[in-house]
Amino acid sequence: MTYCCGILVRDGLVMIADTRTNAGLDNVSTFRKLHVFEKKGRHAFSIASAGNLSVTQNVLHLVHTGLENPITKKSERLEDMTDMFAAAQLIGRAVNKVEKNYAEAFEQANLKFEICFLFGGQIKGAGPRLFMIYAAGNFIECTPDAPFLQIGEHKYGKPILDRAVNYDTDLYDALKIGLISMDSTIKSNLGVGLPIDIAITRSGALEYETKHRIDASDTYFRDLRERWSAALRSAHMGIPRPQYGEEK
């Protein structure tokens, strides 16, 4: 299982991903799912992936080594793209190509082609954007009305994002809320676990100002988990008990 979320606020982009992969409960491992590609002053990309690891790694390989553009017939690489939308299209085409390569074999092996990507970042000349790319290569873009996108095990961590994040949220408050969302997911699904990778790029800065791996010894994240638990406890204890019994 996997949980990744991207939060796009006015100040910039936050990307968060766990690292746990499992093929059955007895085959659990740690793989990076958040990949950061930057060329300072030109672009700052990040890709988070969920689903079959062989497929997502194949897609990443293709977008780096190059893929033919069906119109220009020229080979394109992610690092050559000059706008984020075209870059999302490139990733979509890479997904389609990998799907075509393996469709028959996957069907024979009774495997489903289930993958999903978050693609975020910025290229010189425009602010940060965030996309979610589906298994069919199609994609949607994040907008200020709902300034986050999630992939993988997204439900446990959605309520806090729904309530607490808006487009004007401070960049590091967005990271904090994203980490609370990750904490709720880790607590409810064993398939999502530490370490957590985070990456933050500020609007207009063509680089990542934060790239960090949070592991079990991380003091801030441990403190956040304890504070959040204690706050939830006092939050529900502060609400009076229902009196419905007396209205019978």
Added chain:
Amino acid sequence: MTYCCGILVRDGLVMIADTRTNAGLDNVSTFRKLHVFEKKGRHAFSIASAGNLSVTQNVLHLVHTGLENPITKKSERLEDMTDMFAAAQLIGRAVNKVEKNYAEAFEQANLKFEICFLFGGQIKGAGPRLFMIYAAGNFIECTPDAPFLQIGEHKYGKPILDRAVNYDTDLYDALKIGLISMDSTIKSNLGVGLPIDIAITRSGALEYETKHRIDASDTYFRDLRERWSAALRSAHMGIPRPQYGEEK
């Protein structure tokens, strides 16, 4: 969609269910999913259902009109059962019978036989018990280690139950936490909505001390939603911002 949860604490049993049904977004309606059957001093049962409404109503019909016991060959009704485990078995057999009746037609119509029940309550001579009955008629029983069971859209409302409920939780605190869990679900899934039905039976009392429908005008539930939102806001605002940026 549906969300129901049952919470079994030392003091008794809480059952909570929403009432929204939808066959597509343009066919939304209100149907009772929490059914309470009591014979004061003898038994106090409740059944919450998720999934195809025609199937769940059919199952309820069968357990009330009677179903042949495969061993004794006698017809059994829910209200005649003398222990909760046997009553759960009866519901399971009713599920199997409905499945056999409709399996072929469902397959032709490309419908899935997806249903699930929570069955809780108590019968004279023993304390309250809580079961979850699956589409194959098999079932599991709730135990003090994880004193709640959920059916339907269960993920959004699970984190608060995971954190806040244990077997020694006060009965009306359990109801309160269940209502917070319902609130989180309503906020994140349009397919779950008011009114909410609740039923509470206290350990040893062979009746429901609370049976109530919470609608949009309910003062307590509105206050709970507002307090919970405000408490969550101040909870995450009270946690310091992460400083990872400086550690780069």
